[in-house]
Structures are given as structure tokens and as C-alpha cells.
Amino acid sequence: MKKIVLLFLFIPLLGSAQNTGTHFEHGLSLQQVKEKAKKENKYLFLDCFTTWCGPCKYMSINIFPQEKVGDFFNKNFVNVKVQFDKTKDDSEEVKSWYADVESLRKEFNVRAYPTFLIFSPQGEPVHRFVGGGEADDLIASAQKALNPETQYYTVLKKQGAGNPSPETLKELVALAEAAYDEGNASKFASAYLATQKDPYSKANLEFISQNAKNSKSKGFELMLKDPKKVDAVLGKGKANEFLASVILSENIYPQLRKPNVNIDSLIAAATAKYPTVDISKSTSLLKLQFYQRTKKWDKFQPAVLTYLKKYGTEVTAEVLNSFARTFFNNCKDPNCLATAMAWSKRSVEETQEKEPSFLDTYANLLYKMEKKEEAIAMQQKAVDLASADQKDEYQATLDQMKKGK
Known part of the structure; x- marks a missing residue:
């Protein structure tokens, strides 16, 4: 009986605990x-x-x-x-x-x-x-x-009424950007640029680069119209870099989550839509990232090779290590592994053998290519450089190598 009484006393506490937190409505339009x-x-x-x-x-x-x-x-x-x-x-x-x-x-x-x-x-x-x-x-x-006084849409409506000054328009752009409201950000940015006698000044082009996020914006239109004029102010290739970013964000990225998407068709359509903008560098990297995410290894390897052939001198050691690690985990072909080992070696050399995760990748590839003594020596360097939270993992790999496993 005592246990039953205690149980009944506890029931209201359970109900109270279950009713805490935010209540969300259900079943209503x-x-x-x-x-x-x-x-x-x-x-x-x-x-x-x-x-x-x-x-x-x-x-x-x-x-x-x-x-x-x-x-x-x-x-x-x-x-x-x-x-x-x-x-x-x-x-x-x-x-x-x-x-x-x-x-x-x-x-x-x-x-x-x-x-x-x-x-x-x-x-x-x-x-x-x-x-x-x-x-x-x-x-x-x-x-x-x-x-x-702090409601976003109320402030926007109040300050945007009438004929706001250029400075107010810039403030409204910043406010809209903070709220991820691209529609209003673009509208106020275009209104601001319309007040400028020289939209191609350095200050205005930097403003465009930071705030023009879609192809319907005045800033995108200005960049597309005269990229040479933009590059003369901001530097070679800056106009194309900006335009390509907007084109990909509108025409390609939103489609990639769809099932059975054909990335080549997406790229071809975007290229045809904007023939004066070179999106090849961005799409080359995007393709190999897409093949990696979808585990299409037969397409991933040639995509990486194509990318590195064209842009290899610009690729960071971190990216090279990522490519090499992916090949190590998913490729059994000796030629494939040899290619990955060359990338890994470059990442190690470019960081002067001071990045333990890169050393670990290289050591694993060496071991897989049956260069066991070199692999053990490289893995020992990774262990010696590793932080406390990495050391046990790298040491375990080293122990396995020494045991011939």
C-alpha cells in the first residue's frame, strides 16, 4: 500500500515534467x-x-x-x-x-x-x-x-518609406542581410546603386561583391555588363569569380539534393544561360565533390585528375590530403593508390612534415603499397606530433603496422 501511495504522489510530478518546454500547435492550417x-x-x-x-x-x-x-x-x-x-x-x-x-x-x-x-x-x-x-x-x-522599435519588418517599412538617403539604404541592406532576407536586401542594394554617379567605383564594387546575392540584382547586372571595368578596379578575374558564385548558387546548388540529379546537365544548362561567364573552375571542383558525396568512385578519380591537371598549382595541402584519404579508403587499384600517394606526399612536403593528419594519410598509403618500413617511420612522426586527443588513434595504427596487420 505504501508503494501505491508513493506512486500516486509521483504521477503529478511526471505530468509536470512532460508539460515543460515549448508547446507547438498541431492539426491547424x-x-x-x-x-x-x-x-x-x-x-x-x-x-x-x-x-x-x-x-x-x-x-x-x-x-x-x-x-x-x-x-x-x-x-x-x-x-x-x-x-x-x-x-x-x-x-x-x-x-x-x-x-x-x-x-x-x-x-x-x-x-x-x-x-x-x-x-x-x-x-x-x-x-x-x-x-x-x-x-x-x-x-x-x-x-x-x-x-x-526592434521588429524587423516594422523597421524596414518605416525607414524604407519615402525617399531614404543612400546611407539609410545601406543600413537597410545590412539589416536585410542579417535577417537572410535576400529579396529586400537586393531591392535596397539596387536602390542604393541607383543613387550613385559612379557605380564602378571601388567602394561601390566592394559593396556589390558583399551584397548582390542573385542574378536579378542591379549589382549582378553591372558586373555582367562590363567585367573588364570591374577587374580594372578590383583585380583580374574578380568579376568572373563573383558572377560564377551567384550562378552556381541559383542554378546548380539547389538542384543537387534532388534524387537522380544529372550534374553534367545542370552545368551545361548554366553555361548556356551565361555564356560570357567562365564557371568551369567552380564546376570542376563541384563535380568531384558531388561524386565523392554520392560514392561514384569510377567518376571521382578522373574528375580529380582533370581538376588537378588544370588547377593543381592552386590546390592547398589540406585539399590534397582529403583527395588522398578518400582514395585510400575507397580505391584498391594500384595505379589509383600510387596517384593518391603522390598527392599525399605533396601535402606532407608543403607542410614541412608538421601536420600529423597528413603524415598519417601518407603512412597508411605507404603501408598499403607495401613500403612498410617507410610507413612505420612516417607514422611515428605523426604520433610524435599528434595532440593529446589524436595520439591514441595514431599510436594504435602504428602498433598495427609494426605487427604486420
Whole structure:
């Protein structure tokens, strides 16, 4: 009987523990959660996430369940988690939000995750911020949504009204960039450049390089129109470097997560769209990274060889070590291993045999090529240089080599 009484006394404590943390609504549409927020006179907080986003998972597991986070968000907001990607395992509730998600994505240009969108009790967008963080940082960022003086969209609307000065426009660009709001950042950047008598001055071109993030921006248009003029101010190849970065971010990167993607077709389409911009250097590296990620080793090796043949003198020791390590782990062909060993040797020489991880790679390749004495000597150097958290791992490899395993 005593045990039963103790159990009943413990049940309320269990219930209390389970109710801590942030409460997220379920089973309601976007319009319905807006109505709920209006009825309760609370702001609406949308946590826009994807299933593949690491910071999103961290927030869900470690931050939102905290009691102080729940106390703040439950008091001030109606909270909703909104999944922005689609998977074969999506529940009916997630599917019911597909149309709302596309509407939100289009209206607010959500491209980074997690993005947090906040609406007033009347349903008007007032604030946004991006990125995971610790509990106090999250609360501080969301707190700004409760004050008209710090609400992102409210400030943007107020300062952007009328005929803002060039300095105000630059401030608005910085504000929009901080909020990952590329649409407004591009709009205000274009408005700023329109006020400039010489958009090709060094200061303005540096401004463009930092803030023009899409092909519809005035800055992209200026760079594309006269790259020689840009290079004369910023240095040879700077215009192409900037243009290629924007082209890849718009035309190639977003497609790479799709199943059965053909990277050669993507590159060909982007090249045809912008024939005056040389994207070959960026796409050569991208192709081998893609083959590495998708484990297409038959294509990875020739892609690496092609890249190194063209750009080998520019490749860092770190990248060479990465290539060599990948070949060591996934290639059994002696010719393939010999190539990898040459890269690894170069990475070791360029760092003057002072980087233990590079020495470890080289030692493993030497051993695999049956140069055991050289391998043991090189691995001993790696052990001697290794930090405390690496030493045991490298020592274990050395011991195996000495045992002939």
C-alpha cells in the first residue's frame, strides 16, 4: 500500500515534467493558427525547418524543450513547426501544409534553416531571424518581435518609406542581410546603386561583391555588363569569380539534393544561360565533390585528375590530403593508390612534415603499397606530433603496422 501511495504522489510530478518546454500547435492550417493567435492576443511564431537541417534538430531536441524557453514562448506566442522540405515519410499533417509552405517560401524567400517568422496578433509579418543558438540567444532574438522599435519588418517599412538617403539604404541592406532576407536586401542594394554617379567605383564594387546575392540584382547586372571595368578596379578575374558564385548558387546548388540529379546537365544548362561567364573552375571542383558525396568512385578519380591537371598549382595541402584519404579508403587499384600517394606526399612536403593528419594519410598509403618500413617511420612522426586527443588513434595504427596487420 505504501508503494501505491508513493506512486500516486509521483504521477503529478511526471505530468509536470512532460508539460515543460515549448508547446507547438498541431492539426491547424496557417489560417487557423493566425485566427488562434488573434483570439488569444498573442504573436504567431513559425519555426520553418527541414528534416535534413542539423541546427533545426538541435533546437528541437535541446533548446525548445527547456523550461525557460517554454515559459517565454508559451506566454507570448502561438507556436507552430512548419516543415519546408518534402519526404516520402511525411505525415498527413505535414502534407496539409504543402500549399501554405509554398506560399510562405515565395512571400518571405525562405532559403536558410531554421528561419523563424513572427506575425502580429492581427496576422501581419513583423519579424524574422535565422539560425540555431542557445536558449538565451533564442529568447533575446524573439524578444525583438514584441517591440515595434526592434521588429524587423516594422523597421524596414518605416525607414524604407519615402525617399531614404543612400546611407539609410545601406543600413537597410545590412539589416536585410542579417535577417537572410535576400529579396529586400537586393531591392535596397539596387536602390542604393541607383543613387550613385559612379557605380564602378571601388567602394561601390566592394559593396556589390558583399551584397548582390542573385542574378536579378542591379549589382549582378553591372558586373555582367562590363567585367573588364570591374577587374580594372578590383583585380583580374574578380568579376568572373563573383558572377560564377551567384550562378552556381541559383542554378546548380539547389538542384543537387534532388534524387537522380544529372550534374553534367545542370552545368551545361548554366553555361548556356551565361555564356560570357567562365564557371568551369567552380564546376570542376563541384563535380568531384558531388561524386565523392554520392560514392561514384569510377567518376571521382578522373574528375580529380582533370581538376588537378588544370588547377593543381592552386590546390592547398589540406585539399590534397582529403583527395588522398578518400582514395585510400575507397580505391584498391594500384595505379589509383600510387596517384593518391603522390598527392599525399605533396601535402606532407608543403607542410614541412608538421601536420600529423597528413603524415598519417601518407603512412597508411605507404603501408598499403607495401613500403612498410617507410610507413612505420612516417607514422611515428605523426604520433610524435599528434595532440593529446589524436595520439591514441595514431599510436594504435602504428602498433598495427609494426605487427604486420
